[in-house]
Amino acid sequence: MDFKLLIRKEQERDYGKIYIVNKLAFGQENESRLVERIRKGENFIPDLSLVAEVGEKIVGHILFSKIEIVGNSVFKTLALAPMAVIPSFQKQGIGSELIKKGMAGARELGFDSIIVLGHKDYYPKFGFKAASAWNIKCPFAVSDDAFMAVELTGKALEGKAGTVNYPHEFMED
Numbered sequence: 039m040d041f042k043l044l045i046r047k048e049q050e051r052d053y054g055k056i057y058i059v060n061k062l063a064f065g066q067e068n069e070s071r072l073v074e075r076i077r078k079g080e081n082f083i084p085d086l087s088l089v090a091e092v093g094e095k096i097v098g099h100i101l102f103s104k105i106e107i108v109g110n111s112v113f114k115t116l117a118l119a120p121m122a123v124i125p126s127f128q129k130q131g132i133g134s135e136l137i138k139k140g141m142a143g144a145r146e147l148g149f150d151s152i153i154v155l156g157h158k159d160y161y162p163k164f165g166f167k168a169a170s171a172w173n174i175k176c177p178f179a180v181s182d183d184a185f186m187a188v189e190l191t192g193k194a195l196e197g198k199a200g201t202v203n204y205p206h207e208f209m210e211d
C-alpha cells in the first residue's frame with residue numbers, strides 16, 4: 039500500500055460520499071439505499087459504520103448492524119452489509135483493513151459474532167466460515183458457502199442454531 043489509509047467512523051458530512059462509494063462499487067444504488075435505510079433504523083450502530091479515507095477522499099465503506107438469529111431463543115448478532123471499495127482502489131488491501139477494524143470495533147462493543155452473505159472466496163481469510171457449521175440458516179435461498187459467520191469470542195455461536203431474521207431495512211423499499 040503506497041498511500042496513507044485512514045479508517046474512521048462515518049460523520050454526517052460523509053453521508054453523500056458514502057452513497058456514491060457504494061454506487062460506484064456495486065454499479066447500482068440498491069446498497070447505497072440500504073445504507074440509508076439502516077442508518078435511519080433502530081439496528082444502526084454509529085460506531086460500526088466506517089469509512090476508508092485516502093488523503094481527503096473517501097474510497098471505501100463498511101457497515102455492521104444489529105440482527106438476530108431466531109432459534110430456541112433469540113440471539114443477537116451483527117450483519118456485515120454492505121461493504122464497498124471504489125473500483126480504482128480495489129485489490130490494494132483497503133477492504134481487508136475495513137473488515138479487520140470493523141471486527142475489532144464490534145468485539146470492543148461487546149458483540150460476539152458476525153454474519154455475512156457474500157463472496158465465498160473473500161471472507162474466509164478473516165475467519166468466516168459457512169454458517170451451516172452452526173446450523174444457522176438464511177431466511178431466503180442462497181448457496182451454502184455464501185452465507186457465512188465468524189465468532190469474535192470463544193465459541194460464541196455454539197448452541198445458536200436458527201434462522202437469521204433480517205429486519206425490514208434489508209428489504210427494498
Ligand SMILES: CC(C)(COP(=O)(O)OP(=O)(O)OC[C@H]1O[C@@H](n2cnc3c(N)ncnc32)[C@H](O)[C@@H]1OP(=O)(O)O)[C@@H](O)C(=O)NCCC(=O)NCCS
Pocket residue numbers: 039063064120121122123124127128129130131132133134135155156157159160
Ligand atoms: C469486495 C471489496 C469490498 C473488496 O475490497 P478490496 O479493497 O478490493 O479488498 P482487498 O484489497 O482487501 O482484497 C481484494 C483482493 O486484493 C488482494 N490484495 C490485497 N492487498 C493487495 C495488494 N497490496 N496488492 C495486490 N493485491 C492485494 C487480496 O489478496 C484480495 O485477493 P483475493 O480475494 O483473491 O485474496 C471490493 O472488491 C468491492 O467493493 N467490490 C464490489 C462490491 C462488493 O461486491 N462488495 C462485497 C459484497 S459481499
